């Protein structure tokens with residue numbers, strides 16, 4: 001009994017160390033003057049400054065893309081989730097399954113598919129819209145599922161009938177009843193979409209052009225060609241952006257899940 | 262507003278004939294109750310009036326002289342109280358009640374004033390800014406009613422509005438609802454499966470069975486002159502007196518009972534409160550049990566008919582269990598309805 | 606506007622988007638695979654060319670190993686964390702779920718920091734110990750990626766287990782080991798299957814980690830990438846993608862129908 005507990009605790013601690021130690025090292029390396037000489041060489045913001053000089057465009061592009069992706073998934077995903085919730089039939093199941101394909105199919109395969117069909121459309125291929133399409137494709141199922149889960153747990157039919165007897169037409173019911181009651185799901189979906197978009201690499205790497213690098217593409221670039229301190233500083237900046245997003249996303253998803261039960 | 266229903270029927274996609282062709286006329290300001298057991302089509306009929314279901318082709322719904330059959334629900338100006346209330350959880354009490362007025366695009370100030378007025382009438386003023394989730398069942402019921410009447414609908418439709426409440430609350434809210442409906446002076450249709458509610462609230466009661474209206478009339482009329490065995494048993498728990506009719510006499514195992522008139526092809530029913538235990542009655546019965554219920558004894562009597570009869574016996578003493586007593590039923594109290602199989 | 610029309614309109618943006626950017630491109634991918642010189646024979650080529658075949662085998666082997674390791678580690682840690690309350694527990698859970706948001710590239714960098722030339726291990730262990738760019742590095746990278754995902758699923762399932770079941774087993778005389786074997790593991794088995802399938806599918810398709818580690822073993826996504834960009838062998842890249850996509854999709858559908866959960870493969 002005792003022994004078993006000690007063993008379990010050791011495994012847990014080892015796993016935690018495995019995950020956190022390199023992350024801490026990366027944070028440290030990002031603010032250390034000379035990583036090879038260690039912390040004795042002093043702390044500095046030089047590397048972070050360099051990252052902003054080199055990669056400010058990438059970071060900005062990622063933020064714009066995340067925003068665009070959020071808007072697109074809201075416009076497409078929220079009405080779609082409502083449409084699916086209102087038609088709980090076989091067709092809806094098949095459609096939902098189909099648009100969820102990007103959850104299962106690796107980004108690399110999706111990117112190849114997009115490239116083969118649209119790669120020759122030069123204006124589109126070289127515009128940020130091309131990357132945006134990839135991001136929307138990948139994040140849309142998260143938005144739809146998150147909203148759908150909350151809507152499915154709401155007695156949407158009766159609430160809408162109630163609003164209809166009070167004179168509300170379809171659009172007014174969508175605005176006044178559906179969207180507000182789906183809000184926990186929309187919030188959770190939105191945070192998930194932004195978190196995933198900011199961190200997306202697999203699709204983006206294939207879809208990007210040399211002039212359009214996103215934050216993770218820049219990361220890969222810095223890992224391959226920059227000194228360790230710069231790569232670490234860049235990773236540190238990424239952590240600062242993504243960790244709060246992740247925590248907000250987990251909080252919102254837990255809340256939405258409780259409501260959807 | 263008067264409501265006229267012509268041959269309204271509803272067959273659902275799965276083939277369920279929920280409502281057979283039904284016609285109904287409701288006068289301005291009249292409160293009509295649809296009474297019947299669960300599954301008899303009450304909600305379906307109500308939803309056809311509201312516009313939440315379309316009647317089968319050939320059916321018609323008229324509000325005054327307007328044919329609203331093809332008018333979508335949001336343009337019909339009906340007020341509806343749903344069985345589950347369907348209150349909007351994302352809105353406060355005030356916003357719920359004001360929603361219909363907002364849809365009419367009334368000026369803000371007028372909405373506020375009218376909401377306040379309805380809040381006052383429904384004794385909800387203290388709860389105006391609460392969330393729906395912070396209300397008790399009885400309060401929710403009143404919010405649902407207030408929300409439905411605030412836009413001054415042409416007709417008010419209530420689907421078992423009291424059924425979600427516990428018994429004690431139901432009794433007190435029933436009386437309040439009856440009072441409020443009269444005060445609103447609104448044409449209203451009130452669905453219930455509880456005969457007490459129907460009798461207490463409605464001007465007229467339509468008893469429904471298997472998708473049709475079996476009888477419609479004033480509560481007293483239904484009670485005293487049921488048109489069928491079903492109505493007699495469903496409204497007021499009448500019991501069958503099955504025996505052989507010869508001329509105007511009903512021969513029962515417990516004795517012969519004189520009937521109000523010659524009654525071929527009719528069946529006789531009697532209500533528990535119309536059976537009198539009296540030494541010189543024409544019928545003989547054995548007391549199976551006598552249960553004290555405060556205001557009266559509920560006495561179960563065997564031997565008069567094939568099934569035991571139940572009598573309400575308002576006397577200081579109960580007859581002894583096992584003893585033989587004599588019964589009388591006033592000829593006017595015997596309900597004569599067309600013969601049919603035992604009511605469902 | 607009628608209600609039906611409105612509800613249908615709500616699905617129109619989704620329909621257009623999925624048609625233009627999912628259905629048609631996937632169709633193109635399928636066609637692209639068989640439009641090369643070999644035609645449908647491209648799929649046969651995969652099985653008959655040693656390089657592709659060994660890639661497939663290696664990818665499956667490493668994915669199986671990662672799945673087993675992630676299940677073992679995360680089940681042990683997940684059960685421990687759900688069944689014990691102690692100071693620092695919340696912190697441990699946060700640490701163990703933090704990498705959920707790390708893309709594969711960042712995970713690759715984490716492994717470089719551990720096992721690269723300037724890595725921690727090389728600094729503290731005498732001699733030259735560099736494993737980041739070997740199959741061990743790749744394995745650790747995939748493991749890093751999978752631990753948080755499996756852990757969350759296991760913990761969610763373990764929390765839903767009725768404690769009365771375990772208590773009942775104890776009153777019937779079962780010791781802790783038996784309770785684990787007879788009550789707890791069967792209770793969370795559907796979640797284990799589901800998260801195992803997810804870990805496997807993710808490992809099969811992981812690109813970012815392998816890319817960052819510029820690993821010296823061939824795994825499927827890297828081969829697809831090089832076929833496409835360096836060899837310009839579009840048909841082969843497409844055919845391999847089709848196979849990869851089908852395998853991961855089928856696995857995840859099976860996992861979901863078995864356990865009813867959805868966790869993003871992601872990354």
Ligand SMILES: Nc1ncnc2c1ncn2[C@@H]1O[C@H](COP(=O)(O)OP(=O)(O)O)[C@@H](O)[C@H]1O
Pocket residue numbers: 273274275277278279297298299300301302303304305306
């Ligand atoms: N949408 C529907 N589809 C199929 N059958 C239905 C539907 N709604 C009601 N029914 C059936 O129609 C009958 C009447 O239902 P309803 O009007 O709800 O009865 P009541 O309100 O009197 O209990 C029932 O048999 C019910 O099962």
Ligand SMILES: [Mg+2]
Pocket residue numbers: 303304305
């Ligand atoms: Mg009903």
